[in-house]
Amino acid sequence: MDFRLTADQSALVEAVDKLAAQFQAKPTDFRGFALPGHDLDKELDDGQYYDIAQVPELGSLCAAMAVERLARLPYATEYALSMLVRPQLPGEWPRPLAAVDNGRPGRFVAAARTLLVIEGDRIGLVRPDAGDLEPVESLFAYPMGRWKGGAKLTPLSRDEAANVRKWLRVALACETSGLSHAAIASAVDHLTQRKQFGRPLGAFQALRHRMAECAVLAGGVRWLALKAADTADPGDAALAALHAQESATRMVYDLHQMLGAMGMTLEHPLHLWTYRMKALLSELGGRGRQALAVAEECFGTAPATLNAVPSAAPERAPQ
């Protein structure tokens, strides 16, 4: 156990931060729901950042650190699945990646070249035809899209699917960590500048304590996400994803309360992080499904007990 960054890890974080610096601020005239980061995507691709996990000196933990840093940006780009899940897929699959979870619209689906089609415990891979994909208007601050079906599905084995699901959980936790840190920073700015009753809002204890609790939650999400990326343990991944979704539920509400009506506008960037967190809340079956995974992996609860859970039934493959 040693939490100091190695020279390689430090260099990687420094390089990611340097690249990210030019994308820190949203364009002042942007008033949309999602801010696509095509230039960011190109920079990451040119710099071969999507292959970080495959570099022996760097590995999955560095990829997780990169995802966590990039998620702090206002721009929405598909890097999380490319960096953390794609290396786990059997064979070569082109990026961008997107998950289609039980037929629902998903993040980055409209531009994806590989789809992870999730049906209960089963996962299949698809190289979709462009004509089978369509964008969907959404409040979620990601480019959302729908797959109309059609292309041939390559099913993953049970073990391959479990592995992919594990890394989807790690990716979700890493992204939630970055999003929450950026959202908290945005709220801190507002609470520092906005004055009411003759003093900054951030000087009122009622708000300070809620912000401090958000900071504690965000820090916990970060530690669990990085740990899961390093150990690749399915229990760690389930804990990280559960804590991320649990904490995000609380943080999104509290952070919007901090900004009042300002946070309801598209002018203010807060929603670019909070509505991405909201999109992540329902993924992989939401908190309930992560809880079942924690029970299975950490408490050793028997599958018979878990299959008897009524709300789990639709998410689980027939035995």
Added chain:
Amino acid sequence: MHFAWDPEQQSFRSTVRAFLAAHLPSDWESLAHGPASEAQSAFSKRFCGQLAQAGLLVPHWPTRWGGRGAGAWTAFILAEEMWEAGEPRGGQYMNVNWIGPTLMRYGSEEQQARYIPPMARGETIWCQGFSEPEAGSDLASLRTRAEKHGSSYRISGQKIWTSYAQHAATCFLLARTAPGRDGISVFLVPMDTPGIIVREIPSLIGEGDIHEVFWDDVEVPGNALLGAEGQAWEIARAALSLERVGIPRFALATRMLHRAVSMLERAGRFGYGAIEQAARARAACEAARFYSYSIVDQREHGIPTGPEASAARFATVMAERAVHEFVVEHVPEALSGGEAMLLAHHQRAIVAGIASGAAEIQLNLIATDLLKLPREPR
């Protein structure tokens, strides 16, 4: 950065576990009910002596003081294993964690020679005279006075919520020698000094745990003063920084959560509501664990700990809350004579946000020092 235990760390943990397996009696769990009870205090004194002989009481202390200069990870692995087992060291964990190290830093040679060796041998219990009826979170407003009379001091006042006072040989006492925050001093006072009266306060948290201590013109020699007059704030801050991530509460909380889940599974009562709540509590424990580890790692490498230590403490408070609320809702029989260790955990868990200072003070520190929010007006 890596999250795997080093072989040396694993080996030390195995050594501590083997020691516990060999030295905890079969009825230990019923004994653990009430960390300051007569029965546990007597057991703890024997147990700490055995720990010391095995080199496992103060391994992180310098060799000069009976340790072997092991690092912060060793100290914390030891603390984790002890707390997870129900803290068989009783009140002596305070000696190990912060009273000994504080005396090493601020004590005179005479004070060090007098007080540290008995701690290293596991022979003595201390108590902490901080809180007063009118000075809890606002510690700087404390009123207990220490007035100089020639070469000695006379101490008058009242302390409250004092753990282990009944069995303590010495008190680490804060008293006022002058007005203001910089007028508070630390005194090391033998508890058998005439004029000290200890009364137990019956409480939810176990037999013999908290007390009020009355100081009626207690005369102590000048050499009872630790450091200089008025240095208490600095000394207390240094001591509390060791205590903030001192008790690995998440360790026992995790163990008790697993025990409660096993009980429910055996009874066929681990249904969906319980599963979801248990999983959330398990995640909260794990978050607290790694938050705390991050502080330990800073200590190991000589990096000054900042406001993240307050965040680690608050994460631990949330984990304790999640577990004890799970037990109350799903294994309520634990609080009605059903399971000694679950009951003991509950009694310790409910003070997690209060003992060592209210958790809300930590939130203030996080808001100001970590988030850099504007300060509240005073």
